[in-house]
Amino acid sequence: MPEASNRMATPTLIKLLSKLPKAKSEIHTYSESRSKSQAAGAAHQWALKIPFKRHLLHIHMQKPVNMSTGAAAVSTVSAASCGLGKQQRRRLAAFDFDHTIVSQNTDTVVRDMLPNELISSKALTDLMESECWTEYMAEIFRLLHAQQVQESRIRDVIRCIPEVPGFVRLIKHLHKRLNFDLIIISDSNSVFIDEWLRAHNLSDCFKAIFTNPAHFDEHGQLQVRPHHQQTDCKLSASNLCKGRVLEHFVIEQDLRFNIRYDHVFYVGDGNNDICPVLRQRACDFACARQGFAMERHLIKNRNKLKLRAQLLIWRNGFDLLEQMCALPQLQGQSIESHPLETEIGRRASAAAPAAPPAPPEQ
Ligand SMILES: [Mg+2]
Ligand SMILES: [Zn+2]
Structure with missing residues (x-):
């Protein structure tokens, strides 16, 4: 140094x-x-x-x-x-994972490997309604182990979850061509996210992944712990305040590495993605999935919430990338004129589905 x-x-x-x-x-x-x-x-x-x-x-x-x-x-x-002495000015994209990068909820996909009668048991339903999601999932993983569901089967199920159309391309393009730093902030867990990213060759694209830490123990049971414990933020669950995580990351990058983000994009779909976007600045972008809870909540309460960031509504990864590339704020030397532009337009019109039914929020 x-x-x-x-x-x-x-x-x-x-x-x-x-x-x-x-x-x-x-x-x-x-x-x-x-x-x-x-x-x-x-x-x-x-x-x-x-x-x-x-x-x-x-x-x-x-x-x-x-x-x-x-x-x-x-x-x-x-x-x-x-860090390197000279201040670096960069851009950051922070992603939710379930129903944002992947098209389903990783936790409920794995939960559904249990027999129906167990999932709908009173003990599990009561736990689901309690405060802490990770406690509910810990019980699901205990039951899966008791049912002798193997680690390899759980990993297979995770790998097979399809992307939200265009997100693999979006992530690679932001990382390699537009010089973005990328992070994930998710209430899923580290085993599921690492497994899926590895299977899609995306592990190297992310600078950090903030989620509930998990591992398979020596008996093959998946253990998960809360990311943190918090009671300050009423918008967020006790085990994860995504707004706090995002704020801390941005401050830490500045203090430790002299990296300043000119624009922060937060991409999500659910109610737990509201907290981080309310902490964004006017130069940032809140990117909400069309037809999902985050978009509905932001639009319904727009005046009350005092959202400072610019709102981008997206349907899939192709149209989000197209919207981002069209922003005057991103017109700079690192933006390349690329044949992808035409391709994005073509595929976006082919891939854009109508508003999907409301998913379970995660
Ligand atoms: Mg989500
Ligand atoms: Zn929060």
């Missing part, structure tokens, strides 16, 4: 830290980590790394920070530019 720049007097540092509640919490995280230089016999023994504006502050101290007094015996402070 290109280090070097400034030295900062201790009082200035303490004043700075006192103004940064986030930095204070990171002191707890980092104050116990001894710097490598200690081993080399250097005077300072403790190191903090705190992102501040465009820099990562490296603070070397002789003792850990005393949190009650704020006192720190600081030996050196240097500010190193995060």
Whole structure:
């Protein structure tokens, strides 16, 4: 990392830290980590790394920070530019997964491998109506294991879910030709999403996938945990606030890697995709699937919700890409004139279905 720049007097540092509640919490995280230089016999023994504006502050101290007094015996402070130094301006597309990239709900597709009488049992129905979706799915996975449904069969079922028409092409085009960073924020789970992306050669297109972590345990039972626990956001489920995830990602990219997003596209279909788009800026785009809950909710409550982002309504991946390519905001050097333009037009008219029936929301 290109280090070097400034030295900062201790009082200035303490004043700075006192103004940064986030930095204070990171002191707890980092104050116990001894710097490598200690081993080399250097005077300072403790190191903090705190992102501040465009820099990562490296603070070397002789003792850990005393949190009650704020006192720190600081030996050196240097500010190193995060990442590559020069600020990068990029575009971000954040995708929901179920009914956005894939044409079905991964959880309900796997649930339907159970016999009907089990799915409609009172115990399962009660769990479904409870707050936490991951608890419901954990019980489904337990029952599948009890029914001796093998891991390989579950993976097969996931791989066979068709894409929403045009989404494989859309993702590859945004990633390879339009220089987008791509992420997924989904209430499905990491096993299903990884399996499907791998089967469609899309794993490398995504910079990050935020979902409920899952794995097959040593007995072959699929275990899933909530992505996080939250009660702050009433628009979102307790196990996943997609708005919080999106905000954190954008801030982290800025602080750690000096990457700023000129435009953020959020692409979704369900009610749990409302929270992230309400946090978007006027320069961003809320992309809602036509005929699905997200679109209905946004249009019905447009004035009340005060959506700042521009609304794009899409029917499939082909017409979404066509709409994106037509945006004046995306006319730049990275946009290539490509034969795909004609192809998109042709396939969009062939592939666009009428508004589908309302799906289960996920
Ligand atoms: Mg969805
Ligand atoms: Zn939320």
